[in-house]
Amino acid sequence: SKAATQQAPGRFRKPKLAQQNGRFAIVTGGTRGMGFETAKHLARLGMHVVIAGNEREEGAAAIWRIQEEDFEFAYVDLTCLKSVRQFAQTFQNRGLPLHVLVNNAGTMMLPERRTEDGFEFHFALNYLGHFLLTNLLLDTLKRSGRQGRCSRVVNMSSATHYAGVVLLGDCPNSYTSLGAYAQSKLALVLFTYYLQEQLAAGGFPVTASAVDPGMVNTPLYDNLWSIAQALKKPVAKILFRTPAQGASISVYAAAASELEGVGGCYLYNGHRKQSSDTSYDSELQAELWKKSCELVGLQEA
Template identity: 80%
Template sequence: MWLFSVLLPLLRLYLCGIKVLIYQMFNRSFTLPVLPRQNGRVAVVTGGTRGMGYETARHLASLGMHVVIAGNEREEGAAAVRTFQEEGVEGKVEFVFLDLTSLKSVRQFAQAFADRGLPLHVLVNNAGTMMVPERQTEDGFEFHFTLNYLGHFLLTNLLLDTLKRSGRPGRCSRIINMSSATHFAGVVDMEDLNKRICYSSHAAYSQSKLALVLFTYYLQEQLAAGGFPVTVNAVDPGMVDTALYDNLWSLAQAMKKPVAKTLFRTPAEGASISIYAAASSELEGVGACYLYNSHRIQSSDSSYDSELQAELWKKSCELVGIRDSCTSYQSTA
């Protein structure tokens, strides 16, 4: 039983990876179109100090956005801001500390942002981790589930009123959730979201990415029902050569290095889908999409399970200690 619980998620995840690599072998990363200026708009990018988050923040700032990089590495954050300033990006860029594994830190970030009175037009929930050995956060939750999903769930909800006030018809605010093809291998176990019965880092990671897609579709449906000018989309960057793979087993690391040089996307290429979702005219007013290589594709069958979406939403509200605000969304429709 234990072997089955650990081996099956591993095989399913690596099968997803092989499928993505085959696709990337024969298909180039899409080239970003010329995007409209974003002067006067404000974005928050989590995990924006490195990798795809860094590239996303830099590109949005180059379009004239005021970009708030949210991350838990202060030195990296300061270095990123200096680099952007030296490059002469047009928009304002700043770093604000945020530890997504701490619900207290998420609340402090959201409150500090609200106190500034800034609008918020784009929220890119980019930060993530993969294949971390079993560990719990200070709040007692599984690490992947919290960093990849639950922290972003709370952050989004706490910033949602600002997003709704900042959007308008024809110029919606946008929420972008970073998922991956591994969500196809994911199973959201409502009885064991913290994976305490039999821990598998592969299962925990896949579950967190599926949870993000379920969250995307459910939130978009409720916002649309309430008539709010906010769109929510999930993006899939493909396999990208970033530090996300640092926790792979030694053998997998050795096998990954030569493959990454030829088949993996660069961080800039991987970030292009988030940038496209955040700023393209083609996606104005369009939500509930799963975007891969600029295309709207079908996500996993389980991600469209409306009962599972609602159940996960309700449970997530309980876990982070917030009111289920979707009831109020529907009542205003």
């Protein structure tokens, strides 16, 4: 399968990117790993970056590590709908623009568990929290963009989405952590395409794309069982990208001039790639959007 044949990391050479002075970005899960590297690169291009995460100490440490860049940390727990709403409201109350939203936070390979809102954990953190956050910030993104200088939504997916089956947040009778993770990553691609279609239909200066960073040696793999962990360490040096290499693709999606006004992409190694056949199912896209609005308490737009 496509998911099983994920390539060893060919070195993606990010083109020279134009300065992004005066632009504002939010990166979820930006306190460590690929999110931290994404935030760091965007800040070095001149963006003011809000690192959004659920670990205040990690956030403070991340800001301290790069004191010369234009960073700030803001707390949000993406598994808690109330927390997502509070974060979005606090940001909007500041009256700041928003030009880039990188939905990067995620988890994988967890034992079966539910959030306090009652959702399967991978689905809640990787997808549903980002669905709500994006919708709550969408008006700000629309106001901040303009034709020829669109705002951008970048959703972090994975090759595992090729094996995903969307069950609208419910787990099958035989729960597997990989199946739950794959579902959440497929949901992100379906969401990306439906969102882009609505934005284009309305003529709004916002684009949405999904990114596949490849296999990246990040804390996501901390939940692998101990034998696999031991095997992963030597393999990671050969097959896995570093967090900086993985982040280069999300930075490219967020800032590359050749992607200006171009949305609805699934990007791997800086190139548009076919995502799974299921991800192009327009009826499933619409069904997932409608169900997601119900789950998070949004009126469907």
